[in-house]
Amino acid sequence: MNLLKYSNTEERTIDVNSDLYIDSFKKQIQETLRNFEAKSEIQNDTIKFKRMVRNTTHSGQNKFEAMKIVREGLIRIERIDAAKIRIFWEVKLDALLFLSISIGLLIGLLAGFASSMILIAMLIGLLFSTITYFIGCSIVKSKIDEIVNTSH
Numbered sequence: 001m002n003l004l005k006y007s008n009t010e011e012r013t014i015d016v017n018s019d020l021y022i023d024s025f026k027k028q029i030q031e032t033l034r035n036f037e038a039k040s041e042i043q044n045d046t047i048k049f050k051r052m053v054r055n056t057t058h059s060g061q062n063k064f065e066a067m068k069i070v071r072e073g074l075i076r077i078e079r080i081d082a083a084k085i086r087i088f089w090e091v092k093l094d095a096l097l098f099l100s101i102s103i104g105l106l107i108g109l110l111a112g113f114a115s116s117m118i119l120i121a122m123l124i125g126l127l128f129s130t131i132t133y134f135i136g137c138s139i140v141k142s143k144i145d146e147i148v149n150t151s152h
Contacts, residue, residue, distance in 0.1 A: 003097060003133075006140055007090040010148070011080065018079045025077055025087075028151045036070075036147065046076045069096040069136050070143045091144050096136040104129020 014021045033040040038051040051071045073091035080086055108125020
């Protein structure tokens, strides 16, 4: 398992012309990404998207923008044969890894101040970092699967 990427593949059997389905798929995915506040770009059969973190003057909004963990990735659609296509998607998890390590360090430091045992503080920090990472992975998985499944 790669800690910095989440990827998945799905094969679909289609009843219509594959070229029409692929064009429709791209348009629906782009619309969904636009609603998701991500910039998207089509290159052949690949849709690359990037979600920018905006810095605003409202400090509360800045905190929410920084917590967005689905930031960059790609969705590729390939024709296998006339009635079958393969959809591949990949999302970078570097923001999630940074966020989970930061949370683990913060909780570890707080645990270090609460108890005098450094080993317990390190274990608590590592535990919270791991829990945060896997919760974030499940959130990323559900978000990107939701985006891909809007194209049905």
